[in-house]
Amino acid sequence: xxxxxxxxxxxxxxxGVALLAAAPAAWAQATPTTQKLTHVNEECIKLLESGQDxxxxxxxxxxxxxxxxxxxxxxxxxxxxxxxxxxFAFPAIRNGMNARAERIRSSLDExxxxxxxxxxxxxxxxxxxxxARAESARIIEEARQSADxxxxxxRRQAEAEVAASKQRAQEEIQASVARATxxxxxxxxxxxxxxxxKVIQRNLDRETNFALVDxxxxxxxxxxx
Amino acid sequence: xxxxxxxxxxxxxxAALVEVARAExxxxxxxxxxxxxxxxxxxxxxxxxxxxxxxLPTARRQAIVENLLGGKASPITVSLVSFIVVAGRxxxxxxxxxxxxxxxxxxxxxxxxxxxxxxxxxARRRQKLAKALSTNLGLDVEVKVIVDPSVLGGAAVRVGxxxxxxxxxxxxxxxxxxx
Numbered sequence: 001x002x003x004x005x006x007x008x009x010x011x012x013x014x015x016g017v018a019l020l021a022a023a024p025a026a027w028a029q030a031t032p033t034t035q036k037l038t039h040v041n042e043e044c045i046k047l048l049e050s051g052q053d054x055x056x057x058x059x060x061x062x063x064x065x066x067x068x069x070x071x072x073x074x075x076x077x078x079x080x081x082x083x084x085x086x087x088f089a090f091p092a093i094r095n096g097m098n099a100r101a102e103r104i105r106s107s108l109d110e111x112x113x114x115x116x117x118x119x120x121x122x123x124x125x126x127x128x129x130x131x132a133r134a135e136s137a138r139i140i141e142e143a144r145q146s147a148d149x150x151x152x153x154x155r156r157q158a159e160a161e162v163a164a165s166k167q168r169a170q171e172e173i174q175a176s177v178a179r180a181t182x183x184x185x186x187x188x189x190x191x192x193x194x195x196x197x198k199v200i201q202r203n204l205d206r207e208t209n210f211a212l213v214d215x216x217x218x219x220x221x222x223x224x225x
Numbered sequence: 226x227x228x229x230x231x232x233x234x235x236x237x238x239x240a241a242l243v244e245v246a247r248a249e250x251x252x253x254x255x256x257x258x259x260x261x262x263x264x265x266x267x268x269x270x271x272x273x274x275x276x277x278x279x280x281l282p283t284a285r286r287q288a289i290v291e292n293l294l295g296g297k298a299s300p301i302t303v304s305l306v307s308f309i310v311v312a313g314r315x316x317x318x319x320x321x322x323x324x325x326x327x328x329x330x331x332x333x334x335x336x337x338x339x340x341x342x343x344x345x346x347x348a349r350r351r352q353k354l355a356k357a358l359s360t361n362l363g364l365d366v367e368v369k370v371i372v373d374p375s376v377l378g379g380a381a382v383r384v385g386x387x388x389x390x391x392x393x394x395x396x397x398x399x400x401x402x403x404x
Contacts, residue, residue, distance in 0.1 A: 192404075193401050197397060204393065208378065212379040212391070212393070213346065213354075213379060215379075215391075216379050216380045217350065217354045220354070
């Protein structure tokens with residue numbers, strides 16, 4: 001970069017010097033009054049000496065065609081200037097232009113890359129956003145399904161508990177009825193037996209008792225025979 | 226193991242009592258008196274608790290025995306029972322006495338039939354029952370009668386592990402089970 005700047009400065013300096021060198025010719029062209037008149041005189045003199053008519057001197061010069069020396073000096077200055085410019089300024093200018101083009105190209109590439117990257121990030125962001133929306137929708141759906149399932153489970157559980165409670169209540173009622181029936185039956189049995197015992201005690205006199213003992217003895221004796 | 230030691234102890238006391246009663250020449254009387262005492266001991270909760278209460282002084286328990294049997298049993302029977310109570314074996318008294326009766330009967334080549342009846346049995350019925358049991362079991366049987374009003378009527382016989390129950394109580398219990 002520094003070398004390129006130096007080349008540009010040097011090229012500019014050479015161009016300046018060349019222009020300064022060409023300045024006298026230009027100046028000479030800018031102040032042509034006296035010199036041009038002299039030149040015309042000289043040309044007229046030459047024409048007269050060569051036997052031309054004086055009218056030849058009175059022909060107006062071509063207003064477009066410059067003088068020969070001006071052509072020479074101008075061409076020479078042009079060649080020198082062209083050479084100097086080609087030798088020093090053009091490479092620097094070309095390098096600068098190339099560098100600038102390269103920078104612009106780099107910037108464009110960078111911008112393109114940034115744009116691509118931004119688009120990629122945008123696409124990624126949009127994809128993530130879509131994923132997030134899908135995920136949120138899925139979570140909401142799952143939560144809704146879980147809530148439905150939980151509600152159904154709770155309902156089933158409540159129904160089962162109610163059924164179990166009803167079953168238990170029925171079983172308890174049946175058990176209570178069975179217990180009451182059994183207790184009643186036992187009470188009746190006890191009362192019956194107590195009554196029978198009392199009746200037996202009242203009616204079982206000594207003789208009857210002896211008769212029972214005799215019967216018992218006979219049964220023992222009879223069991224053998 | 227514990228039951229074995231307890232049985233050995235009961236056998237030991239029973240053997241001692243039998244030897245003492247035989248030495249005194251009153252084994253049959255002592256045997257009968259001890260048998261009656263054992264049944265009273267089994268049926269009377271207060272008597273059983275008083276004689277088995279280790280917190281009571283030995284002299285107090287001995288006095289209870291003398292008051293209970295004094296004038297109703299021979300002095301040798303009272304002494305033997307006092308000996309068992311003082312030795313702290315009143316709880317085993319029925320078992321010891323039953324073993325005494327069994328030993329005495331065994332010495333006479335007899336088995337003991339414990340008969341429970343609501344009324345006392347006269348000698349004729351005892352002999353008839355002993356004969357029937359002897360015929361039925363194939364053993365010479367001696368009958369020991371326990372008057373037990375709770376049987377209501379009829380009689381029940383236990384000879385060793387064999388029980389023949391013909392009491393009204395037993396029939397009522399069967400009826401109760403059937404109901």
